[in-house]
């Protein structure tokens with residue numbers, strides 16, 4: 037086999053420098069098949085026959101060649117969520133921006149470097165295909181030289197934690213519904229009702245459709261939901277009535293099929309089981325949410341956990357009982373195992389958006405025969421709230437990066453992006469409303485900037501600092517998981533009052549307490565603040581260092597396809613860039 041010149045050059049570099057020089061080849065064959073999920077049959081996307089797709093295990097410094105073989109009857113692309121793609125914007129997987137859609141029967145080879153360590157996820161970036169199951173975990177083991185934060189917990193336990201980290205396991209949590217993603221978007225168009233319900237919560241693809249009695253649903257309805265409901269009740273799927281979602285927009289509820297927000301049909305699927313070695317002191321999990329419509333809270337009965345990394349970066353460990361995992365975020369947790377009693381502990385994953393009460397469960401088992409006389413004691417209730425008076429939830433304001441990095445104190449440019457619905461409950465803006473037809477831009481924007489309208493993009497200069505104010509202009513919006521492609525942003529400020537300033541600098545004069553320049557989080561996905569009682573805002577600041585077109589969007593699937601997105605044309609002063617010949621069109625492997 038002939039070795040390409042770039043491969044030879046790489047090999048030479050590996051010999052000179054003492055760096056990891058593995059080239060890891062990975063392939064997923066995507067098929068569209070009827071499968072049983074949560075005990076019910078539905079068409080879904082399988083990756084090598086699996087849902088979620090197989091895990092990709094890497095070591096920091098690896099070069100990755102990820103081949104997508106599209107054996108489905110429709111086109112697709114794959115995005116590597118959280119991966120910086122420094123110098124490889126053509127491998128970011130966004131149709132219309134960095135590549136053309138991969139047509140049925142075609143293949144596409146993504147090449148990128150695992151420059152940073154930590155927990156990531158690959159998923160479809162075309163239309164709403166995440167809801168059909170195209171997602172799988174990625175883990176990049178840190179180089180030995182990277183400082184770990186475990187001694188901050190306990191010097192005695194540091195070694196045990198390092199061992200647990202070496203055997204860390206992904207837990208992909210998601211939600212599921214009886215309709216395909218295309219059916220859902222059609223139902224939205226026909227009825228005017230955005231999809232905000234699911235029929236099951238999945239843990240590593242496993243779960244069931246539970247249909248609790250109306251009495252039970254009424255008993256677990258939250259105070260916040262009761263305020264919206266007045267004297268009404270949640271539906272038999274645990275959902276708010278659609279009127280609460282549609283508001284004053286037109287709707288036709290006769291166009292809504294059973295199972296969209298009401299009409300629960302129970303079915304029993306498998307339950308995920310996490311076996312732990314009871315002679316270990318700790319076990320480590322990487323929590324990843326790939327839900328479509330839910331805000332999933334994770335907890336293991338009777339087992340507090342140290343959150344030690346977020347979005348693929350270490351943080352000073354925080355001991356919590358439960359953690360909310362916004363869609364697209366990753367939380368690595370170190371769970372201290374009990375010396376006794378051995379047995380089974382329920383793992384709980386519950387939605388805490390007001391739109392629906394729904395949960396799923398798994399079991400963490402110490403591997404010995406279940407021997408308990410009583411079930412384990414929950415921290416978390418079925419609505420994602422506290423089941424005890426002392427349950428500790430992760431408080432994002434207390435998360436401190438390890439090590440801390442500081443952003444510039446002043447930005448070069450500010451963009452204020454208003455978030456709201458427009459014309460329908462399922463059409464959203466981030467500044468403007470990004471049309472899904474932008475996925476078909478030809479040539480993709482990377483190859484010609486003029487392909488995209490200025491209305492749907494902002495152009496930035498390389499080597500500058502940019503502020504984005506996510507301006508939640510109305511009350512009652514869910515917290516939006518705001519995801520940025522390419523490099524991470526600093527979360528510098530937020531507030532639960534109208535943002536009436538023209539810049540962070542101006543806002544600092546009036547509300548300095550709303551900002552943090554000391555030890556801000558570095559994230560690729562972060563929630564906008566709640567807007568229950570007033571509009572709210574989130575201020576993020578990033579350094580433009582990677583020329584290319586990168587999407588900023590809400591990771592709620594129906595908000596994303598509904599237009600809550602914006603193309604960041606980063607470092608346009610460095611465009612056009614040198615694009616490898618093989619990417620000038622969708623490529624086949626060598």
Ligand SMILES: *[C@@H]1O[C@H](CO)[C@@H](O)[C@H](O)[C@H]1NC(C)=O
Nearest residue numbers: 065105106107108140141142
């Ligand atoms: C790739 O996809 C084609 C059809 O699209 C299929 O015939 C072939 O078997 C697939 N290859 C692998 C290795 O899965």
Ligand SMILES: *[C@@H]1O[C@H](CO)[C@@H](O)[C@H](O)[C@H]1NC(C)=O
Nearest residue numbers: 177180195197198199200202
């Ligand atoms: C973790 O694994 C790496 C190699 O993968 C090894 O160098 C290191 O010693 C291991 N650490 C522990 C605590 O087992």
Ligand SMILES: *[C@@H]1O[C@H](CO)[C@@H](O)[C@H](O)[C@H]1NC(C)=O
Nearest residue numbers: 263264265266267268269279
């Ligand atoms: C429930 O609300 C409706 C309309 O708001 C009202 O007509 C009805 O009397 C209420 N029922 C009760 C039992 O309060």
Ligand SMILES: *[C@@H]1O[C@H](CO)[C@@H](O)[C@H](O)[C@H]1NC(C)=O
Nearest residue numbers: 199312313314315316317403
């Ligand atoms: C459990 O952990 C102990 C101590 O680390 C190890 O010796 C043993 O092989 C492990 N057992 C299994 C089944 O992994």
Ligand SMILES: *[C@@H]1O[C@H](CO)[C@@H](O)[C@H](O)[C@H]1NC(C)=O
Nearest residue numbers: 246248393394395396397418
């Ligand atoms: C929560 O999960 C349990 C199964 O562990 C199930 O019995 C119950 O009905 C679920 N509740 C809701 C509201 O989904």
Ligand SMILES: *[C@@H]1O[C@H](CO)[C@@H](O)[C@H](O)[C@H]1NC(C)=O
Nearest residue numbers: 377378379404405406407408
């Ligand atoms: C299971 O229960 C029996 C009887 O109560 C007890 O003797 C045994 O030690 C228990 N085993 C474990 C693993 O807890």
Ligand SMILES: *[C@@H]1O[C@H](CO)[C@@H](O)[C@H](O)[C@H]1NC(C)=O
Nearest residue numbers: 417421422423424425426427
């Ligand atoms: C949950 O927390 C609230 C506020 O701290 C408290 O009032 C309530 O009693 C707690 N719920 C339970 C079941 O302990």
Ligand SMILES: *[C@@H]1O[C@H](CO)[C@@H](O)[C@H](O)[C@H]1NC(C)=O
Nearest residue numbers: 428429430431432433434435
């Ligand atoms: C979260 O932490 C911040 C900073 O310590 C604190 O001001 C705030 O009250 C906490 N929020 C909750 C809900 O405990």
Ligand SMILES: *[C@@H]1O[C@H](CO)[C@@H](O)[C@H](O)[C@H]1NC(C)=O
Nearest residue numbers: 458459463464468469470599
């Ligand atoms: C909203 O409706 C107006 C009037 O029909 C139309 O011009 C505009 O394009 C629509 N905008 C979106 C984002 O649908």
Ligand SMILES: *[C@@H]1O[C@H](CO)[C@@H](O)[C@H](O)[C@H]1NC(C)=O
Nearest residue numbers: 478479483484485486487612
């Ligand atoms: C880029 O697109 C614009 C508008 O379609 C066109 O005028 C221009 O010639 C294109 N540039 C290149 C290099 O293809």
Ligand SMILES: *[C@@H]1O[C@H](CO)[C@@H](O)[C@H](O)[C@H]1NC(C)=O
Nearest residue numbers: 452507508509534535536571
């Ligand atoms: C941001 O939203 C607030 C309402 O919360 C509004 O008053 C303000 O004008 C908006 N900012 C811009 C620049 O549109």
Ligand SMILES: *[C@@H]1O[C@H](CO)[C@@H](O)[C@H](O)[C@H]1NC(C)=O
Nearest residue numbers: 498499580581582583607610
């Ligand atoms: C863009 O800026 C970054 C950060 O300063 C720099 O490393 C990179 O080389 C620049 N890229 C180009 C193409 O100029």
Ligand SMILES: [Cu+2]
Nearest residue numbers: 516590592595
């Ligand atoms: Cu959103």
